[in-house]
Every structure is written in C-alpha cells, then in structure tokens.
Amino acid sequence: MNKFFLGLILLVLVVGFSVYAYLGGFNNPEIKVTTSKTQYIAGTYYAGPIEGEELGLVFRKAAEVLEKKELAGQLANIYYNSPEKQTDSLKAFIGILIQDTTAQLPAGYQLQKLPGGKKVVQATINAHYMLSPKKLYPALFEYLKKESLKNRQTYLEIFPNERSAFIQTEILP
Template sequence: MNKKIFYTLAGIVTVVLVFYTFQGGFTSPDVTLTTSKPMYVAGVSFEGSMEDEAMGKAFQRVSQVLQEKALEGHPGNIYYNNPDRSGDSIRAFIGIIIPDSTDNLPEGYTLRAVPGGRKVIRAEATASIALLPKKLYAAVFDYAKEEKLQLEEFYVEWFPEEDKGVLEVPVKE
C-alpha cells in the first residue's frame, strides 16, 4: 500500500514539474542596467484593490482593442506603486504600448508618455503570462539589492510577444 502512495505522489510531482518547466517556470530573466527609451501607452487609469472587478475589465478591454485592431501595439502597463508594499492597493495605467502618439485612441482611452533617457533596471523573460510578472519583479528587486541601487516607485511592464515580458524600473539618481 505504501509503495502505491509513493509512486502516485512521485507521478503527480513529475507531472507538476514537467508542466512548470513547460510554462517557463525555471527560466531566469535577463537583467541589465540600461537607459530607457521613450514610450507611449494608450489606456485607462486604475486605482484600487487588485481584486477589483474594474481592473479585470481594463485588462479585458486591452485584449479587445488589440483583437479588433483599434490600435497597433502590445499590452503594457504603468504602475505607480508596489502593491506588495502597500497592501492590496494599486495605482496603475493599464493599456497598450503604441509606436505613434498621433494614433486615434479608442473611446475612453488616454495617452501617457513614458520619458526616455533614464537609467533603468530592465528584466526580460520568456515564460507563461501567469508566471512572468512575479519572475520579472523578483529579478529587478534582486538585482537592485545586489547592486545596492534604490528604485523609483514607477514600473513599466509590457508583453511584446506571447509568453515574453519586459519590465523597466528607474533607478533613483
């Protein structure tokens, strides 16, 4: 009886590890200290709980806008605080990184410019979208700690391809 339980548990663990590996769970982000480039983000502001239904709707709207080709670009967000440090409250701008600031914006969308020329820690990784944010943020925070760098409370993340994510956080000067 004990052997059956052992083999069953071993099989479950193996399946979970294979799935996690397939999702990119063991890939490490590439982290560099670099200079940011200017970007334009078209989207909507959000302030509130990460569990708020409005936040989910903002992400769904991004998907809809991209599917309908109302804007050309890829999902991207600006976060003005770290929810891990401020409870469940988040201040964000959820939208789409667009190549041209003169594009006509969908109804309800506004434009935010992210300035270039700032020293940033940049992390890039390939993994499932469910795993990417945690991997990217952890990599940036670890790098900043190792290099004894202070970070600004300004996080720009984007997803240029399926299963690829990028995060940039400015370094305090």
C-alpha cells in the same frame, strides 16, 4: 491500492513540473542597466483594490483591444505602487504600448507618454505572462539592493508576446 495512489501522485507531479517548465517557470531573469526609450501607452488609469473585479475588466479590455486589432502594439502597464510594499490597493495605467501616436484610441483610452533617456534597470524573462511578474520583481529588487541603487517607485511592464516580458524602473541619482 497504495501503489496506485503513489503512481497517480507521481504522475500529477511530473505533469505539473512539465507544464511549469513549458511555461518558462524555471527560466531565470536577465537584469541589465540601460537607457530608456520614449514609450507611448494607450490605456486606462486604474486606482482600486487589487482583488477587485474592475481591475480584471481593465486588463480584459486591453487584451480585447489587441485581439480586435483596434490598436497595434503590446500589452503594457505602468504601476505607481511598489510591489515590494504589499498593499491591497493598486494605482496603475493599463493598456497597449503603441508606436503610432496618431492612431484613433478606443473609447475611454488616453495616451500616456514616458519620456526616454533615463537610466533604468531592466529585468527580462522568457516565460508565460502569468508567471513572469513573480519571477521578474524579486530579481529586480535583489539587483537594486545588491548594487545599492535607489529607484523611482514606478514600474513599466511590457509583454511583447505571451512568452516574454520585461520590467523597467528608473534609477534615481
């Protein structure tokens, strides 16, 4: 009986580690300083609780817009709060990074322009979008601290596909 439970626990651990590895959980972020490009995000502004149902609806709307091909692009978010300072509220612009600024926007969507030419720190990882922010932000903050860089408390997240992500934050002079 004990051998059975031990074997079962071992099997669950092996499967768990395998799934985590498959999703990119053991991949390390790549950090670099680069110059930002002008970006356009079509989406919705959200201010409210992190645990709120409304936040989930805003994210699902963005995924639905892509799925239904109402807009061509990639999931993208702009966060106006620092993830380092854990609070229970969030200020964000959630939507789709688009190339065609003349595209008809879905109802309730606005266009947000992020001007390019700014010096940014960019963290990139090949991992599932559910895992990537928890890997990218600590690496980004560690790099900023190690290099004694100050940053604007705004973070751009882009998910080019289900298995990759990057975050940028502007470096202050």
